Amino acid sequence: MSNTDTQAVIRLDGVEKSYGKHHVLKGVTMQVNKGDIYGLVGKNGAGKTTIFKMILGLSEFTTGSVSIAGSTTKKELYTNRGKIGFFVGSNFYNYLTGKANLEYYARAKGIPRNEIKDEISRVLELVGLQDVKQPVKGYSLGMKQRLGIGNAILGNPEILILDEPTNGLDPQGIADIRHMVRRFRDEYGMTVIVSSHILGELENTADRFGIVHNGVIAKEITQEDLSLKRPEIELSVSMDDLEKARQVLSQSGINILKEGKEKVTLEDYYFELIGGEAD
Amino acid sequence: MRNLIKADLCRILKTKMLYVGTVIAVAVLVFTILRSLTSAGRNATGYMSGLNSALDGFIFPVVIALPVFIAVFSHELTSKSMQCILGHGLTRGKLITSKLLEAAILLAGIFAIIMIAAIVLASPEYSISSRQMTNGIIAIWLRALRFFGYICFSAMIMFIANSTSLGIIVCVAFTLVLRIGFMALSRLGGIEVYDYTIDGLLDWVYKSIEAGGPGLQIIPVFLYIIAAVSITIIFFNRKEFEF
Numbered sequence: 001m002s003n004t005d006t007q008a009v010i011r012l013d014g015v016e017k018s019y020g021k022h023h024v025l026k027g028v029t030m031q032v033n034k035g036d037i038y039g040l041v042g043k044n045g046a047g048k049t050t051i052f053k054m055i056l057g058l059s060e061f062t063t064g065s066v067s068i069a070g071s072t073t074k075k076e077l078y079t080n081r082g083k084i085g086f087f088v089g090s091n092f093y094n095y096l097t098g099k100a101n102l103e104y105y106a107r108a109k110g111i112p113r114n115e116i117k118d119e120i121s122r123v124l125e126l127v128g129l130q131d132v133k134q135p136v137k138g139y140s141l142g143m144k145q146r147l148g149i150g151n152a153i154l155g156n157p158e159i160l161i162l163d164e165p166t167n168g169l170d171p172q173g174i175a176d177i178r179h180m181v182r183r184f185r186d187e188y189g190m191t192v193i194v195s196s197h198i199l200g201e202l203e204n205t206a207d208r209f210g211i212v213h214n215g216v217i218a219k220e221i222t223q224e225d226l227s228l229k230r231p232e233i234e235l236s237v238s239m240d241d242l243e244k245a246r247q248v249l250s251q252s253g254i255n256i257l258k259e260g261k262e263k264v265t266l267e268d269y270y271f272e273l274i275g276g277e278a279d
Numbered sequence: 280m281r282n283l284i285k286a287d288l289c290r291i292l293k294t295k296m297l298y299v300g301t302v303i304a305v306a307v308l309v310f311t312i313l314r315s316l317t318s319a320g321r322n323a324t325g326y327m328s329g330l331n332s333a334l335d336g337f338i339f340p341v342v343i344a345l346p347v348f349i350a351v352f353s354h355e356l357t358s359k360s361m362q363c364i365l366g367h368g369l370t371r372g373k374l375i376t377s378k379l380l381e382a383a384i385l386l387a388g389i390f391a392i393i394m395i396a397a398i399v400l401a402s403p404e405y406s407i408s409s410r411q412m413t414n415g416i417i418a419i420w421l422r423a424l425r426f427f428g429y430i431c432f433s434a435m436i437m438f439i440a441n442s443t444s445l446g447i448i449v450c451v452a453f454t455l456v457l458r459i460g461f462m463a464l465s466r467l468g469g470i471e472v473y474d475y476t477i478d479g480l481l482d483w484v485y486k487s488i489e490a491g492g493p494g495l496q497i498i499p500v501f502l503y504i505i506a507a508v509s510i511t512i513i514f515f516n517r518k519e520f521e522f
Contacts, residue, residue: 019519056366059519081368091363093290093354100290107286108364151363 007034009159009191015064024050026215037185039206040195046212048195052163085157087148094137098129098147111155123150142173162194178205280373287381294350300342301389305396308333312400323407330415334422340454344426348450351382356443372512382430390423414489421481428477429453431507439514
């Protein structure tokens with residue numbers, strides 16, 4: 001999708017942000033195209049959340065410009081923020097149920113009254129909370145994360161921003177969210193920006209990456225770039241055929257650069273043991 | 280903005296405290312008027328005296344102003360719902376204005392019920408003139424405006440200090456303590472500060488209207504409220520939101 005349609009839905013040009021003498025962002029320039037799953041990578045404190053705050057208008061940037069869905073004026077920027085669904089932590093009234101919270105946000109977002117009930121049922125089912133009736137204060141962290149993502153996708157936004165959506169989740173929860181993110185892009189056509197400091201997790205989710213380091217986007221790369229970085233071919237054979245494979249390759253004049261046993265990943269092992277799926 | 284007000288009102292109207300407060304307020308009104316009719320005579324003077332006593336008492340602020348403030352604002356900072364609303368493109372000024380309008384709508388609803396109760400109690404047997412009844416109704420709505428003023432100032436403090444507890448404490452102070460303090464200052468120290476507070480100005484407005492005057496002292500009351508709202512918006516515009 002991102003290869004065929006490169007219309008920029010979010011663009012930051014030289015965005016800087018300072019808190020007194022502390023420069024958090026030192027000229028962030030990035031572009032997220034329609035249909036991307038854009039992974040924002042960086043260690044804690046690198047400036048990922050601050051970038052989101054700039055996009056969402058929760059913090060004013062010192063210099064630079066932000067454009068959402070082609071906005072060129074401040075008024076358009078405010079209007080186009082309505083096209084964004086976002087999860088940046090738990091934003092809920094704890095004394096209300098998850099459903100009541102979603103009803104509140106659905107009304108506030110201006111979803112037509114006659115569509116609210118169906119929309120909430122759809123969202124709760126998507127995030128797997130359709131049977132939960134208790135107030136949010138009784139939710140586990142994972143349930144709050146799911147509800148937060150549910151709130152983000154209410155009304156089927158064009159752009160979805162997820163800030164560390166897998167923070168504090170168990171392996172099943174992480175896998176579920178990864179699966180959901182792909183589904184939002186593939187089935188609902190959303191453009192997704194997702195941040196994490198867990199590189200392995202993001203690598204499995206996103207198709208473009210912005211590496212945030214010292215307040216700038218140090219590099220923007222794609223999944224393809226990651227493949228090209230290591231131009232060797234991996235050939236897997238079973239242990240029983242190993243000797244035979246060596247002979248065949250040697251006879252054909254093919255050099256074996258490296259040989260090693262492939263380990264099963266902890267994630268695969270975990271899911272094999274307890275059931276469930278990673279993808 | 281309209282969507283947010285609708286959404287908030289749907290949420291806030293589930294707060295039981297508001298209903299309990301309104302029922303207590305109406306009960307206090309009925310009890311005070313009936314008691315006054317018994318002690319001061321079953322006439323217009325007894326009725327008006329009862330109505331004014333009920334409105335001036337300390338029960339109304341506790342059961343109306345405080346619950347409205349708590350219902351509208353008490354979960355705003357902890358829920359971080361404001362971040363969510365702002366992120367969807369509502370301006371900060373509109374957000375603050377929406378919250379205060381919600382408080383105004385709730386107060387209007389509650390005081391409309393109080394007004395209806397007061398009218399129902401105004402039996403023809405007491406010979407209340409239309410002028411007296413009008414004054415009574417004006418007194419009711421001036422009380423609503425007074426509570427709205429308290430709420431605006433409490434909200435301003437809450438947003439500046441980023442503390443719900445402080446907002447509630449200030450609301451209690453405005454509704455109960457400051458009035459007594461300012462009146463004591465006036466009586467004991469001869470310092471007439473009270474007359475220039477929202478409370479004092481609104482007392483002045485009522486006396487002016489009662490005497491057939493235009494009640495122009497209401498202008499500074501609105502200026503106070505506009506100042507409180509403006510300060511809140513200016514501060515809010517510069518606020519950095521945390522997730």
